[in-house]
Amino acid sequence: MDPEQLTTFRRELHRNPEPAFLEIGTAARIEKAIERLPVSVITGKAAHHLERVVGLPSPAERDAWEARAVESGVPSDRARYFRENGTALVVDLVGDRPGPRWGLRVDIDALPILESSDPSHVPAAHGFASTNGAMHACGHDAHATIGVGLLHRLADRAFPGSLRILFQPAEEGVRGAQTMIDAGAADEIDTMLAVHMAGEMRIGEVVGSFTGGLATRKLKVDFAGKASHAAGAPESGRNALIAAAMSALAIMAIPRYGSVDTRLNVGTLVAGEATNIVPSSAAMTCEARATDDDVVDELVDRIRSIVRGAALTQDVTVDLAVMGQSATVAPDDDLVDRIVAAAAAHPDVDEVHRTRAFAGSDDANLLIRHVQQRGGKGAYLMVGAGSPGPHHSDTFDVGEESIPVGIDILESLIRGDH
Numbered sequence: 001m002d003p004e005q006l007t008t009f010r011r012e013l014h015r016n017p018e019p020a021f022l023e024i025g026t027a028a029r030i031e032k033a034i035e036r037l038p039v040s041v042i043t044g045k046a047a048h049h050l051e052r053v054v055g056l057p058s059p060a061e062r063d064a065w066e067a068r069a070v071e072s073g074v075p076s077d078r079a080r081y082f083r084e085n086g087t088a089l090v091v092d093l094v095g096d097r098p099g100p101r102w103g104l105r106v107d108i109d110a111l112p113i114l115e116s117s118d119p120s121h122v123p124a125a126h127g128f129a130s131t132n133g134a135m136h137a138c139g140h141d142a143h144a145t146i147g148v149g150l151l152h153r154l155a156d157r158a159f160p161g162s163l164r165i166l167f168q169p170a171e172e173g174v175r176g177a178q179t180m181i182d183a184g185a186a187d188e189i190d191t192m193l194a195v196h197m198a199g200e201m202r203i204g205e206v207v208g209s210f211t212g213g214l215a216t217r218k219l220k221v222d223f224a225g226k227a228s229h230a231a232g233a234p235e236s237g238r239n240a241l242i243a244a245a246m247s248a249l250a251i252m253a254i255p256r257y258g259s260v261d262t263r264l265n266v267g268t269l270v271a272g273e274a275t276n277i278v279p280s281s282a283a284m285t286c287e288a289r290a291t292d293d294d295v296v297d298e299l300v301d302r303i304r305s306i307v308r309g310a311a312l313t314q315d316v317t318v319d320l321a322v323m324g325q326s327a328t329v330a331p332d333d334d335l336v337d338r339i340v341a342a343a344a345a346h347p348d349v350d351e352v353h354r355t356r357a358f359a360g361s362d363d364a365n366l367l368i369r370h371v372q373q374r375g376g377k378g379a380y381l382m383v384g385a386g387s388p389g390p391h392h393s394d395t396f397d398v399g400e401e402s403i404p405v406g407i408d409i410l411e412s413l414i415r416g417d418h
Helices: 003-015 025-034 061-070 076-085 141-154 178-180 242-250 293-314 333-344 362-372 402-415
Strands: 039-040 091-094 098-105 162-169 191-199 206-212 215-224 262-271 281-290 317-326 351-358 377-384
Touching: 003 025, 003 141, 003 402, 025 061, 025 076, 025 091, 025 141, 091 141, 098 141, 098 362, 098 402, 141 162, 141 191, 141 402, 162 178, 178 362, 191 206, 191 362, 191 402, 206 215, 206 333, 215 242, 215 293, 242 262, 242 281, 242 293, 262 293, 281 293, 293 317, 317 362, 333 351, 333 377, 333 402, 362 377, 377 402
Parallel strands: 098 162, 098 191, 191 377, 206 351
Antiparallel strands: 039 091, 091 162, 206 377, 215 281, 215 317, 262 281
């Protein structure tokens, strides 16, 4: 794919963004873009296991996004396939001689953001802004384009070993990577990479790898009590809302750590039926984050104790489920050195940073850690994209000339030039 084709493909993805586990049209477009390449494509249960996912989209949501995909030009049979079987794709390309097995994670989901229609916003000015209530406000359209472009670039198979690209759904909310790990998609990878467009960095600026980051657990807590008349028989009820409210306050009061950076947040709390009814149900979402993986587990244990104790005080039941998770990342030094060398040799790169601390959470770290724990190596490449707006905002955009830069660096690594 030449730069013009890459831009066209990226804009098609940007025009048709889809939320987590609903990337039906996106998956079909990726599949179509690589159909004539010498690759093998794995989808469905062999690509990711969805059985343990908490809060999958409802049948009605899947129906609606399937219909949108078809309306946008996706063949109805492929839209139905990805609606029924999940949206992850694992794509393998084998080189012409023995060598390592590379892995690359590229995420494909969008955010529930209404994109700016301001004429100064490039996608709006050039007619490829989203109008469906979702938005690629974190560069995942560019990441998917890098994955597709890299497969085209390496289609001559003139490289040692093999490449496996994981087109991952549901990075937002850190939910998708574990589903692919559960399917064994990363088991045989020797070197695991991820790539991310960094909107706050200039085009031409590259970071060899993220480091650190925040390990996280996203939690859903459901309280079940008993309704009763709030005036006539309040003693007969079991107040789920009170248990949830007590839990929310106690969670936010968990002591912070002196040696580790931590975050706690209660994001939503929905409860009750009416003003004059003792609330029989309450649903709360919350998260714990930390710069240490063990500390996150400790925070979750404390949250678990809190919600159980609060439930006991109100004689209600409680269920806590992990909706999403991620880990910190510690890249391998020699791999980072190779990335830095490849970036420094690129004619359009004028500033290279070896590493940079990451303040957020990304479940690509789970894939990198999975490979490292099995004796492999990993790193997380950042490519400057020069966005006019911050990540997760309605004016985020990717400078499209940054996409070939990412492809070039990855190609150089896999061909063994650095």
